[in-house]
Amino acid sequence: MFGNPETTTGGRALKFYSSIRVDIRRVASIKEGDQVIGSRTRVKIVKNKLAPPFREAEFDILYNQGISYEGDLLDLAVEKKLIEKSGAWFSYQGERLGQGRENARLFLREHPEIARVLDAKIREMLGLTKPAQVSGEKGKNG
Numbered sequence: 001m002f003g004n005p006e007t008t009t010g011g012r013a014l015k016f017y018s019s020i021r022v023d024i025r026r027v028a029s030i031k032e033g034d035q036v037i038g039s040r041t042r043v044k045i046v047k048n049k050l051a052p053p054f055r056e057a058e059f060d061i062l063y064n065q066g067i068s069y070e071g072d073l074l075d076l077a078v079e080k081k082l083i084e085k086s087g088a089w090f091s092y093q094g095e096r097l098g099q100g101r102e103n104a105r106l107f108l109r110e111h112p113e114i115a116r117v118l119d120a121k122i123r124e125m126l127g128l129t130k131p132a133q134v135s136g137e138k139g140k141n142g
Helices: 012-017 069-079 101-110 112-126
Strands: 020-032 035-048 056-062 084-086 089-092 095-099
Touching: 020 056, 056 069, 069 089, 069 101, 069 112, 089 101, 095 101, 101 112
Parallel strands: none
Antiparallel strands: 020 035, 035 056, 084 089, 089 095
16 A cells, blocks of 8 residues: 555645535444444544534444443443442442443443433533523423
């Protein structure tokens, strides 16, 4: 192969005129037994005229459902120290979720009440909660 495989073909115009350029990489395969059911994906914003560039995100794409909500929730909960990770074990408030990331993700999928609690706590920590509606205040529709 000639040249850098990471360069965009088509000359300089495509790089210049595009508003957003995204680099998508498969980091790892997600397996269930010996069958591949998805992939761990890393996305990097190479160019962005609309928002800050050079941001990165890593998430699971499962072939039968799309981006994994539970996997993303698990990653955020570990980052915010809501879920403790010791070795390969994940635990929440002293309860073991599973050994390995995939088992912990499946636990959250099978126990949506725990996933909802974690989601609410993460949104609160990030300041993404809706302000409480004052009693007597009318909504949009009157």
